[in-house]
Amino acid sequence: MEITLSKTRLEFIETVGRMCQQLGLPRSIGQIYGLLYLSPASLSLDDIAEQLSISKGSASTGTRQLASWQAIKQVWVPGDRRDYFEAVGNLRDLLESIYRNYFKPKLEKGGRKLDSLLATLEEERQQGAVSPEDYAFFKERLDNIARLEDRISRVLPIAEKLL
Amino acid sequence: MEITLSKTRLEFIETVGRMCQQLGLPRSIGQIYGLLYLSPASLSLDDIAEQLSISKGSASTGTRQLASWQAIKQVWVPGDRRDYFEAVGNLRDLLESIYRNYFKPKLEKGGRKLDSLLATLEEERQQGAVSPEDYAFFKERLDNIARLEDRISRVLPIAEKLL
């Protein structure tokens, strides 16, 4: 594999890389996905590292991350013991997977944290560590978050289906 | 203003700070919002800096950022020339504002970038810089993104209303 990338692919890789960066994800992950998404053929780890001029280590961790999100998948090439990768082209599925594996767990974690905070607040009230007025204020604000979280976790799956 | 924060507030501040960090935003911004969100009284810049043990500079830039997102607002306290801040308690409105001021512009920017990429691709085709097969592949994949972007920008406002 010894190709030079067209301008379109180079720009695309750069764009997806920047997008990831802005989302707080490693740029290399975006670059890898961008490269694979516009790759007619599946690529090996070394292909990826070479085309993007990144280390094999980065390519390895990046591909594993992307695979865990089901954004890319490994494909088996008979007669070659190397791992080959290709992007999951169906972005609709990808989005669904990101929601399920990324957003949903975070929402649930947030919900649990909120419960623990409400418990702490209750504790403090019983100990008299907060005034009744403060307690009422804190309670209402925390409840507001809980309600929003509830609605979000109800609406997101619907929005998902509407896509 | 010389209060000590209750355990509930401290934990909440930490949590929101971490959330922001994970989203690629400055932790201090989350801390400021968390502090204000669970603050019965509005706070001055110095209050914020002191309670969070951050510099006045951070507090200044952080509050301005948050205000630009309409996550917090300045309130005028008669007889005091300092700026006071309080959190916008209505999270539903906050979400709407974030969508309008943050997501929507990014979606639109992405759309424009995609158009420019398609133009580049067309150019390369005419110059024979890409094979017909590659062209077809690139075209289809880029079109897929455009279609998804379209659906997203149509569904998001609906989901917004459903909240």
Add this chain to the structure above:
DNA sequence: TTATTCGTTCAATCGCAATTGAACGATCCT
């Protein structure tokens, strides 16, 4: 067996963005 060729790991490095803090101009007070 030994020699390659894989992918992974992890300590060290690097780069970027958050944070600091001093200097500044503006505004208010006396």
Add this chain to the structure above:
DNA sequence: AGGATCGTTCAATTGCGATTGAACGAATAA
């Protein structure tokens, strides 16, 4: 007027996480 108290700015610093690259074990080939 001068002095005090605001908020902002920006160059310097810091801290964090992405990235590197060498070392490693495993699997294959000779």
